[in-house]
Amino acid sequence: MRRSTVVITCPEVCSYVFREVLTLWLEMVGSSQLENANPLIYQRSGDRQVTAQDEDEELHDRIDDREIFDLIRSINDPEHPLSLEELNVVEEIRVKANDEESFVSVEFTPTIPHCSMATLIGLSIKVKLLRSLPERFKVDVHITPGTHASEHAVNKQLADKERVAAALENSHLLEVVNQCLSARS
Amino acid sequence: MAEAQSALWGLVEEFVTGQQDSAAAEVATGVKDGAFTVLQVVESLGSCLANPEPRSRGRGVQLLSQVLLQCYSRLTEKEVEVLVVFYENRLKDHHVITPHVLQGLKALSMSEVFPLGLAVSVLKSIFQEVHVQSLMQLDRHTVYLIITNFMKNREDELKSLGADFTFGFIQVMDGEKDPRNLLVAFRIVHDIIIKNYALGPFVEELFEVVSCYFPIDFNPPSNDPHGITREDLIMSLRAVLAATPRFAEFLLPLLIEKMDSDVQSAKLDSLHTLKAACAVYGQKELKEYLPGLWASIRKEVFQTASEKVETEGLAALQALSACLSCSVLGSDSEDLLEGFLNNVLQDCRHHLCEPDMKLVWPSAKLLQAAASASSRACLKVSASVLPLLLEQYNQHGQSSHRRTILEMTLGFLKLQSKWLFDEDGDSLQSFREPLCSMVFSAVTDPSAQLHLVAVKAMTVLSTDQGFLSAEDIDLVADHLTRLILEEADPQSCQAAIEASGSLAKIHPAVFISRMVPQLCSRLQAVSMEGVEPASSGVPEHSIWLRCLEALAAMSTHHSIVEETVPILLGHLKRAQKDGQTNAEDIVAVCKSLHHVAVQCQENAKSLCFYHKTVVPCLLSLTVQAAMQDRETAVESHVLLNDSVLNAMVPIISAATTHLNPELASSSVSQVVNLFLDGEVSVLTENNFTAKFLPFQTDGPSAPQSRLVALLMAFVCSLPRNVEIPHLSRLLQHLLSLSLSGSSPFTYSSSAKCFAGLINKCPPGDLLDDVLQSASCKIELGLADEHTRTQALTLLVWVTKALILRYHPLNGQLTKKMISLLCDRDLGPLAADMFSLLVSECPDILNKACHAAIRIMFRQRFFTENVPKLVEGFNSANEDNKPNYLKALSHVLNCLPKQVLVTELPSLFSLLLEALSCSDRVVQLSTLTCLEPLLLDAADILNSHIDTLIRKLLNLTCSPSMVVRISALKCMLALTKLPLPMLLPHKQQVIRALAKPLDDKKRLVRKEAVEARCQWFLIGSSGS
Structure with missing residues (x-):
């Protein structure tokens, strides 16, 4: 259901380039076989403790690393009924946030170096952050250096604003991303 | 008679040729009234039953069946016999008649005088003549009902048919598709099995005819009027499949197959069914399939697809293990449990030792599930796993690994305390030594993440009286004390405090001698010397708070209560003497005392001690503070602080609600005398120069009147059967204090005390008089510029007390409250007060202090008053509208959701x-x-x-x-x-x-x- 039945349909306004971009996305999003059938499972961290400062009306809470991590840790893995945190794909130490400079950087680590889901995972993280952060933020999502075979290609794809926007125009891709982002029942 | 006869002819004619369905009901009424007999009906139908046209014959049978459905209970045995023979014969008739014939047979099958032997012949005819599955749903349902009725009333006769009955039924239900019919059919099969009908050679056929529906895949349409859920079908099918061990050889392979399916619901259903089947199976049935079942369960748990599947897989494994443990062993049969557990151990044990610890948790869970089934299983698994875990703990250096191992060990220890300590204390003695050294090394490990688990493990180990040696218990208490006094990780410290609470109950002497003195000396050291350099990096003040908390938590045994209560009271006494302690610390001490009181409520002896010690002491300390003030009167004494008195209220309340009647009545007269007449004999220290006059409102005794809050805590918490002396005088005093009191704390405490008393006051002249004078005074108070707030406060509390007990006066008072919403000054305050009216109050007028509360009082209040509020809102001017909205939203907030949903349409625009x-x-x-x-x-x-x-x-x-x-x-x-x-x-x-x-x-x-x-x-x- 994930890949094989997709037919690329573009509205007429789409240029040839747009069609190219989509094809590239869909190729990168990859096959539907379960690649890592038995992954290592990590402990989920608990909910952030609410402090007295959080409840004080007057104080300004800066957006920090943990807050960004909390946004992405519950994203579902596309092939397991587990969260990215449980698979250690995202870790708090690989998340950097700077509220003053409106900048967020996330490194994610695919479970195996040839994981074909890496692009989709990256895209899900990116989309979740775009939806959850104020517009002023610049969001950088990339693979932890040295953990994936086609690291550069994936990073380039994720860094390109136009390409990400194009990806989300495609109803199939959007649906898959939304599945990763929907709350687990 | 003849007249009736002709009327009958007319009705029959109308029904058969005139196609008037209503005629049948009239005939039935006639039969019921005795106007005509069933025999006459049959006679009048005579010609039409012989009509060559099948439809007319059908019409005739239909009329007769409908009459019988109404009147079957009036038939005589002879009549039933004739009718049965007639109907049985009709089964051979044209197929359009069959549905009506079945209706008639259904009616007859309900008759109590159904003749012997006929049930068998009816069923035989149905099995032979009717092809059930080609009938409509309703008619198939009728057939099932006929069979159900016969099974209920004619069990012996049907059993005489032997396996033919079973076979006949198999043919009847073969191919059934309608969920409504399936529910009935499943119940019939279940009864066939449970009531021991002969299955003969048809066991497999019977299994096939029901198991083809497994796993149930049915989703009711969203507008389904029949209310049959998927759950209903699943449960009734499961009851059938798991009903008999004779199905085992067919069911178990099916379950193994479905567990491997990709559909999660199929997996779950299979595991549930396996669990149910284990309850009736013995090891003979399971033997052959054990390896297959184990392989499937293991696969599910190792490759956890979802938590639900994992949980059910573990439950099924436990059921299997329990089933094998329960089976009686013959002298020659082998012990399957032994072999099965060996299998489980073999597949799981090595995962516990692998350095990457990849599958440790699933393995541990499987082992624990298998071990949790019986003491034999537990012993076998523990004996094999514990040495391994102990060894692993020593091999791994990383604390995260050690923690995992400790957590697993804890899981096994918990199982043991369930199964082994009671029966067979010795079997694990060999592990005592290494277990203790592991746990003690973990609790002193530099890494705090081990402490929490270690505390839990210590608790499990020491919970059983005989397992640990006395020295070990001493050591446990020392470790806990150290954690409470030094631990930096708040969670571990909290766990240590909780552990002390549960262990102190079992080993009170150890805790009194080892923990109490240490906590006590620390408590004094800190409070005497103020800040002192902290050795462990934990602020001294939080250690002080921990000591208080720990002292309260461990007061779970009478002998400990006798130690800890004086220590805590000692702090309050010192505070009274020097008057320098800050209010927050005293509140903390009070919280601990309250905690102790709550724990004492379960034990009459402790509660009695607590009440006799604490209540006089608190009164004495506060009275002294209030009298001191008379002389110095610069600033109020810290013990008279609002927050401190508010913290004392729950202590007195908790010490009073569960009191035995004798102690309560002696105590109440002392306390009431103290407040009314200044009779100070109850106090522990009572040499005062002046008199204690809390109800005198002018001048110097103002601080004294604050203590009415404590009086409230006491008298409003007494059980309703305890009589309060001088009630009338007390109420009058409270009434005047609540209107004349100067500080908000005083007048609201007084109003609350008044309300708490009248809520419980039995109906009669006293109550009427008091209420009469209260409402007069409220009116006067509202009219006087200076006492308006006091009067409103009193009004609210009195209204609440009366609403709770449905007193007739409550309507009038509530109306008064509503009318105050448009008062220029009091409006906003009155609106806020509406939340008091409907919400639960923590200190008085609640269930715990025995208030008179009628059920559904909120709903009643809602229906009576919300329309008035809405009306008031609509007619109010712009300035006052918010008051009405606020009152309304307070009322709505306290209502149960179900009530609100029905009222929402009328209120929604207002809410917007x-x-x-x-x-x-x-x-x-x-x-x-x-x-x-x-x-x-x-x-x-x-x-x-x-x-x-x-x-x-x-x-x-x-x-x-x-x-x-x-x-x-x-x-x-x-x-x-x-x-x-x-x-x-x-x-x-x-x-x-x-x-x-x-x-x-x-x-x-x-x-x-x-x-x-x-x-x-x-x-x-x-x-």
Whole structure:
């Protein structure tokens, strides 16, 4: 259901380039076989403790690393009924946030170096952050250096604003991303 | 007679040729009234039953059947016999008649005088003549009902048919598709098995005819009028499949096959069914399939696809293990449990030792599930696993690994305490030594993450009296003390305090001698010398608080209570003497005392001691403080602080609610005498120069009157059967103090005490008089500029006391409250007070202090007063409208959701209005009231959704953080509404919710993220 039945349909306004971009996305999003059938499972961290400062009306809470991590840790893995945190794909130490400079950087680590889901995972993280952060933020999502075979290609794809926007125009891709982002029942 | 006869002819004619269905009911009524007999009906039908046209014959039979359905209970045996023979014969007739014939047989099958032997022949005829599965659903249902009726009334006869009955039924239900019929059919099969009908050679056929529905895959249509759920079908099919061991050889392979299916519901259903089957199977049935079952369960747990499947897999494994443990062993049969557990151990044990610890948790869970079935299983698994875990603990250096191993060990220890300590204490003695050294090394490990688990393990080990040696228990108490005094990790410390609470009950002497003195000396050291350099990096003050908390937590045994209560009271005494301690510390001591009181409530002896020690002491200390003030009177004594007195109220209350009647009545007269007459003999120290006069309101005794709060805590918590002496005089004093008191604390305590007493006061002259004078004084008080607030406070509490007990006067008082909402000065205050009226009060007028509370008083209050509030709102001027809204939203907030949903249509526009009210309290309480309702109110919301979304979005920018959070929660709740209502607003909402994403408060941002992301998912098939 994930890949094989997709037919690329573009509205007429789409240029040839747009069609190219989509094809590239869909190729990168990859096959539907379960690649890592038995992954290592990590402990989920608990909910952030609410402090007295959080409840004080007057104080300004800066957006920090943990807050960004909390946004992405519950994203579902596309092939397991587990969260990215449980698979250690995202870790708090690989998340950097700077509220003053409106900048967020996330490194994610695919479970195996040839994981074909890496692009989709990256895209899900990116989309979740775009939806959850104020517009002023610049969001950088990339693979932890040295953990994936086609690291550069994936990073380039994720860094390109136009390409990400194009990806989300495609109803199939959007649906898959939304599945990763929907709350687990 | 002849007249009746001709009337009957007429009706029959009307029914058969005139096609008037109503005629049948008239005939039936006639038969019931005795106007004509069934025999006459048959006679009058004679010609039509012989009619060559099948439809006319059918019509005739239909009339007869309908009459019989109404009148079967009046038939004589002879009549039934004739009719049965007739109907049986009709089964051979044309197929259009069959449905009516079955109806008639159903009616007859319910008759109590059904002749012997005929049931068998009826069933035989049905089995032979009727091809059931080609009938309509309703007629098939009729056949099942006939069979059910016969099984109920004619069990022996049917059994005489032997396996033919079973075979006949198999043919009847073979191919059934309708869920309504399946439910009945499954029940019949279940009865066939449970009531021991002969199955003969048809066991496999019977299994096949039901197992073809497994696993149930049925989703009722959304508008299903029959109310049959998938669950119903699953449960009744499971009952059949797991009903007999004779199905085992067919069922177990089927279950193994379905467990390997890709569909999660099939896996779950198979595991559930296996669990149910294990309850009736013995090891003979399981033997052959054990390897297959184990392999499937192991696969499910190792490759956890979902928590549900894992849980059910473990439960099924436990059931298997339990089944094998229960089977009686013959002398020659082998012990399958032994072999099975060996298998489990072999497959799981090595995972516990692998350095990467990849599958440790699934393995440990499997082992624990198998071990939890019986003491034999537990012993076998523990004996094999514990040495391994102990060894692993010593091999691994990393504390995260050690923690995992310790957690697993804890799991096994918990199982042991369930099974082994009681029966066979010796079997694990060999592990005592290494277990203790492991746990003690963990609790002293430099890494704090081990401490929490170690504390839990120590608790399990010491819970059983004989297992640990006395020295080990001493050591446990020392470790716990050290953790409480030095531990930096708050969670571990909390666990240590809890552990002390549960272990102190079992080993009180150890804790008294080893822990109490240490905590006590630390408590004094800190409070005497103030700040001292902390050795462990934990602030001294928080250690001081921990000591208080620990002393309270461990007061679970009478002998400990006798030690700890004087220590805690000693602190209050010192505070009274020097008067320098800050109020927060005293409140902390009071909290501990309250904790002790709650724990004492279970034990009459401890409670008696507590009451006799604590109540006089608290009264004595506060009275002394109040009398001191008379002389110095510069600043109020710290013990008379609002917060301190408020903290003492629950102590006295908790020490009083569960008191035995004798002690209560002696105690009550002393306390009442103290307050009314200044009779100080009850106090522990009582040489005063002046008299204690709390009800004298003028001048120097003002501080004394604050102590009415303590009087309230005592008298309002007494059981209703304890008589209060001088009640009338007491009430008069309280009444005047509540109107003349100068400080808010005094007059509201006094009003509350008054209300608490009249709530329990038995009906009669005393109550009527007091209420009469109270309402007069309230009127006067409201008229006087200086006492308006006091009068309003008294009014609220009296109204509440009367609403709770449904006293007739409550309506009049509530009306008064409502009328005050448009008062220029008191309006806003009165509106706030409405929340007091309906919400539960923590100190008085609640269930715990034996208040007279009628059920559903809130609903009653709602129906009586909400229309008045709405009316008041509509007629009020702009300035007062917020008061009505606030009162209304307070009332609505306390109501159960079910009541609100039915009232929502009439109130919804008002609630919308309340959202744009500028008062934050109104906004907040309206939002909290709306949020849970949004889901159930789709219809009402439909016409208001634009306005609602607009107003909610406005509130997401409110200056108040809690309002912003609640508004965003409502925005999230909206996403559950039907899609067509939401889609037109999706883009607008997503744009608007971008703003709160940059809110300065993190808690607001969190809600904004959740709501916005959910709105993005609306309409996406992924959600």
